[in-house]
Amino acid sequence: MVPTGSGSARPTTHNGEHYVDGARVIEYLPSSLNALPSSRYYLWLMAPALILLAAITLYPFFWLIWMSLQNVGAGPETEFVGFKNYIRLWADDKFWTGWVLLFKYSFFCLLFEITIGVFLAVVLNGHRFENILITIFLMPMMMAPAIAGLVWYYLFNSTFGWYHWLFQSLGILGETSIIGSTETAMAGIVIVDIWQWTPLITLITLAGMKRVPRDQLEANMVDGASAVRNFISITLPNIYPFLLIAIMLRFMDNFRFIDVIMRLTGGGPAEVTKVLPVYLFDVSFVFFKLGRGSAIALTLLIVTIIFGKLLVKVFENPASKRIDQGN
Amino acid sequence: MFNIPKNAIYKRINRRKFLELGGGVATALGTGSLAVGLNSTIMKTSVQASSSPEAKWKQYAGSKLVFMSENTPPSFAIRDTIKEFFDLTGITVEVLTDDLPVVLQKVGIDVRGGKADFPVFYSQDKPIGAALADYCADLGKFIKDDTLPQDPEGYGADSWFDNFLDACGSMYEKGKIVALPYDAAIACTFYRQDVFEKHSKDFEKEYKYRMEFNAKTTWKNVLDYTTFLQKMKKAGQDVPYGYAQHLGTFAWTTQLDIQRMMYSHGQWLDFKIDDILGSKKPGPTNWGDASSIEMMKQYKALADVCHPDNLANGTLELNTVYQSGQIAMQIQYHEFAASVEDEKTSKAAGGKTAYAPCPLGEASWIKNGGKAVNGTNCGIGGIAINKNASEDIQRAAFIFATYATSKKLQYNVLKGLGGTPTRKSVLAEPDVVAARKRPTKMPNALTFEPVYDFGIKAPNFVLGPKIPEVNEYHKILHAEVSKCVAGKQSPEDACKAIKKQTDNVHDI
Numbered sequence: 001m002v003p004t005g006s007g008s009a010r011p012t013t014h015n016g017e018h019y020v021d022g023a024r025v026i027e028y029l030p031s032s033l034n035a036l037p038s039s040r041y042y043l044w045l046m047a048p049a050l051i052l053l054a055a056i057t058l059y060p061f062f063w064l065i066w067m068s069l070q071n072v073g074a075g076p077e078t079e080f081v082g083f084k085n086y087i088r089l090w091a092d093d094k095f096w097t098g099w100v101l102l103f104k105y106s107f108f109c110l111l112f113e114i115t116i117g118v119f120l121a122v123v124l125n126g127h128r129f130e131n132i133l134i135t136i137f138l139m140p141m142m143m144a145p146a147i148a149g150l151v152w153y154y155l156f157n158s159t160f161g162w163y164h165w166l167f168q169s170l171g172i173l174g175e176t177s178i179i180g181s182t183e184t185a186m187a188g189i190v191i192v193d194i195w196q197w198t199p200l201i202t203l204i205t206l207a208g209m210k211r212v213p214r215d216q217l218e219a220n221m222v223d224g225a226s227a228v229r230n231f232i233s234i235t236l237p238n239i240y241p242f243l244l245i246a247i248m249l250r251f252m253d254n255f256r257f258i259d260v261i262m263r264l265t266g267g268g269p270a271e272v273t274k275v276l277p278v279y280l281f282d283v284s285f286v287f288f289k290l291g292r293g294s295a296i297a298l299t300l301l302i303v304t305i306i307f308g309k310l311l312v313k314v315f316e317n318p319a320s321k322r323i324d325q326g327n
Numbered sequence: 328m329f330n331i332p333k334n335a336i337y338k339r340i341n342r343r344k345f346l347e348l349g350g351g352v353a354t355a356l357g358t359g360s361l362a363v364g365l366n367s368t369i370m371k372t373s374v375q376a377s378s379s380p381e382a383k384w385k386q387y388a389g390s391k392l393v394f395m396s397e398n399t400p401p402s403f404a405i406r407d408t409i410k411e412f413f414d415l416t417g418i419t420v421e422v423l424t425d426d427l428p429v430v431l432q433k434v435g436i437d438v439r440g441g442k443a444d445f446p447v448f449y450s451q452d453k454p455i456g457a458a459l460a461d462y463c464a465d466l467g468k469f470i471k472d473d474t475l476p477q478d479p480e481g482y483g484a485d486s487w488f489d490n491f492l493d494a495c496g497s498m499y500e501k502g503k504i505v506a507l508p509y510d511a512a513i514a515c516t517f518y519r520q521d522v523f524e525k526h527s528k529d530f531e532k533e534y535k536y537r538m539e540f541n542a543k544t545t546w547k548n549v550l551d552y553t554t555f556l557q558k559m560k561k562a563g564q565d566v567p568y569g570y571a572q573h574l575g576t577f578a579w580t581t582q583l584d585i586q587r588m589m590y591s592h593g594q595w596l597d598f599k600i601d602d603i604l605g606s607k608k609p610g611p612t613n614w615g616d617a618s619s620i621e622m623m624k625q626y627k628a629l630a631d632v633c634h635p636d637n638l639a640n641g642t643l644e645l646n647t648v649y650q651s652g653q654i655a656m657q658i659q660y661h662e663f664a665a666s667v668e669d670e671k672t673s674k675a676a677g678g679k680t681a682y683a684p685c686p687l688g689e690a691s692w693i694k695n696g697g698k699a700v701n702g703t704n705c706g707i708g709g710i711a712i713n714k715n716a717s718e719d720i721q722r723a724a725f726i727f728a729t730y731a732t733s734k735k736l737q738y739n740v741l742k743g744l745g746g747t748p749t750r751k752s753v754l755a756e757p758d759v760v761a762a763r764k765r766p767t768k769m770p771n772a773l774t775f776e777p778v779y780d781f782g783i784k785a786p787n788f789v790l791g792p793k794i795p796e797v798n799e800y801h802k803i804l805h806a807e808v809s810k811c812v813a814g815k816q817s818p819e820d821a822c823k824a825i826k827k828q829t830d831n832v833h834d835i
Binding site for chain 1: 638
């Protein structure tokens with residue numbers, strides 16, 4: 001039973017305990033306390049997970065590096081060629097064009113998706129039909145990208161496509177389909193990406209907006225700030241981390257999702273939509289030049305990581321930056 | 328662990344007993360799995376050369392094969408009637424079908440990885456056969472094996488239509504057969520007879536010759552017809568466009584599309600190699616020579632007056648454009664006649680479409696001194712056996728290949744689904760002979776005259792190029808031709824770009 005004290009400390013007992021304001025204070029480590037496990041103990045605990053992780057990520061990664069140093073040609077034989085695959089990439093026009101097109105594609109997708117996504121989130125936030133509308137907006141995202149590509153392929157088709165007919169009736173398009181012209185094909189694949197993935201930006205931004213402190217918004221409004229000013233000064237800094245996640249996700253997706261492009265244009269017409277991952281697919285699984293394909297894949301991976309890091313730097317939360325500077 | 332009543336009438340299982348039971352269950356499961364696994368490989372019954380025909384068919388009863396094929400009529404037919412094969416042999420066959428590029432990817436990964444998940448696969452002559460020939464078993468040894476059931480008509484070149492066995496079976500080595508002809512896609516001209524008849528007089532006034540299509544119709548005539556119809560269309564008249572090419576997303580058919588024009592003019596070939604056997608080291612390509620530049624110019628000239636969505640139309644889309652009545656001519660594979668003649672889906676059905684050989688070369692366009700022919704090319708789909716599979720699986724696969732290329736099956740497919748036979752004897756069947764004329768219940772038979780009687784015969788038929796890097800070559804060609812058609816580069820530059828990249832692929 002814990003003695004109820006009068007507030008003053010009592011003398012320490014034989015086992016090092018004493019009471020302060022009725023609370024028991026122990027001034028020594030109990031003799032029965034378990035010894036801290038060694039780091040090896042934790043290593044053993046983590047070993048199964050580490051082995052599994054290594055098997056599914058590290059092994060293929062190192063295998064990719066090894067493959068990129070091999071010549072895997074038409075026959076079953078392979079030979080070690082050192083950095084020949086990488087050197088060959090320098091002179092490969094399709095490789096460099098693939099990069100340019102990939103950046104162009106990613107830039108336009110991100111630009112429109114962020115702009116429209118954030119706008120929709122602002123409109124939807126607190127709207128009386130918010131739940132219903134967000135459910136409707138999320139529908140495209142639930143479709144498998146390959147199916148989305150197929151659906152839009154039919155919609156864009158100049159013979160029977162409903163969208164083509166609509167755009168043609170409105171005088172926006174002629175008889176050439178949007179994916180059949182070198183001038184508009186890139187726009188075609190960007191439109192599909194915007195349609196499918198803007199809801200993700202909206203969803204993430206909306207989640208961020210729910211966490212914007214109301215007191216700050218109200219204080220700002222009391223100070224006479226307009227809705228736009230309020231958004232720029234209060235909402236935007238608060239949703240920064242959420243936007244960063246959204247941008248990172250979409251940026252990485254654009255660098256690896258080729259389902260829609262493969263289905264819609266296959267990289268054509270005249271290679272105007274042959275972004276690097278599509279070229280990588282061709283090299284690896286149509287030409288079966290797995291050595292060259294691995295070299296392309298590795299450059300793609302490295303650049304994705306570098307740009308990911310850069311994006312994090314650029315979009316770092318200004319609030320945390322200020323705190324860091326203050327420290 | 329559990330609360331046991333004091334007066335329990337059952338015995339509590341001790342740890343030892345529990346482990347014994349667990350071990351027993353594990354052993355039973357393991358044995359079961361092994362049995363199932365063995366069942367999926369092979370359960371061979373030995374057979375002697377003197378065994379009955381029935382025993383030869385049944386010798387691999389209980390085994391299982393996976394057939395990876397393109398989504399073509401014979402594969403659907405086999406899948407629908409696979410029980411018949413099972414009843415005959417006791418072999419279970421799983422028929423998987425997909426688009427040709429997917430078949431190439433799946434089979435390519437399987438055979439290159441040293442696996443035999445697809446012991447038997449569809450080998451379209453160039454994209455799969457030429458690329459994966461090293462991984463295909465030589466069927467010659469099975470054909471000579473009298474312990475295996477054999478087709479009564481045999482497998483010699485005479486059993487099939489002209490050049491078919493060479494097209495899909497001969498790759499790089501004389502005497503080795505990598506595949507047996509299973510289905511065929513031969514190019515011929517589909518044209519709207521009603522449109523031609525309606526506008527022939529107006530055309531004749533302007534061009535001083537009749538608007539008609541036959542074996543003597545040249546590529547220049549096709550250009551004239553297309554220009555004429557485009558002019559009428561632009562003038563607001565209710566006519567279809569003249570023509571459209573095979574561009575779109577399928578690289579191989581673009582190569583075939585321009586190859587027909589190239590070969591028609593002096594039998595131009597892509598490489599200086601044997602057209603039947605092909606070559607693993609083809610040397611420098613002929614692209615960039617005077618003939619190729621001239622042909623690229625004419626291909627571009629034709630493209631300029633084609634259907635406006637020319638660049639988006641691959642082979643399937645092109646057929647849809649024709650079916651919807653938007654163009655008056657297409658060079659298409661004869662297997663598409665069934666869809667064109669389907670009145671439910673095609674505006675070109677009901678006797679409006681006529682079939683003719685591929686156009687003849689225009690003498691004035693020939694630059695290499697060769698002769699003008701009706702350049703006709705093909706995709707002969709073979710059935711090949713994976714070399715990585717065990718000997719017994721390969722033998723079981725050969726039994727399936729024999730069944731899948733039999734006359735009976737091909738005849739049934741032609742009647743039921745609109746197939747394209749590869750065995751000559753199918754055409755001798757009385758109802759097939761009758762079906763060559765309208766009204767017909769076998770629409771593909773309407774194309775047999777321009778295809779089997781004319782197009783596939785020398786000197787019109789071109790088989791290659793058979794080279795291991797064929798798919799990369801097709802992609803190069805497709806990209807550069809598309810750029811030229813789109814006006815992004817001149818015909819000269821397109822030919823130079825093809826040469827540079829193709830030679831680079833071959834380390835030249």
